[in-house]
Amino acid sequence: MAKKKKIRRTTRCRFCREEIDKVDYKDLDMLRKLLSREARMFSRKRSGNCSRHQRMVKRAIKQARYMSLLPYV
Numbered sequence: 001m002a003k004k005k006k007i008r009r010t011t012r013c014r015f016c017r018e019e020i021d022k023v024d025y026k027d028l029d030m031l032r033k034l035l036s037r038e039a040r041m042f043s044r045k046r047s048g049n050c051s052r053h054q055r056m057v058k059r060a061i062k063q064a065r066y067m068s069l070l071p072y073v
Helices: 027-030 051-066
Strands: none
Touching: 027 051
């Protein structure tokens, strides 16, 4: 009896797939996709980001909030 091979799908973060090196705070459309309606950041598990890019997203969102491009609340 032949053994079936398990196909393992590895999900990669959206920034790794698109080979983005730096997350820009001025890219508001992309940053809004990573925020809830209450302007809270999605977790790594929910957004699907790797830890490196999640840290970059966190800094970019905080910087955009400071520059009044995104709301705090």
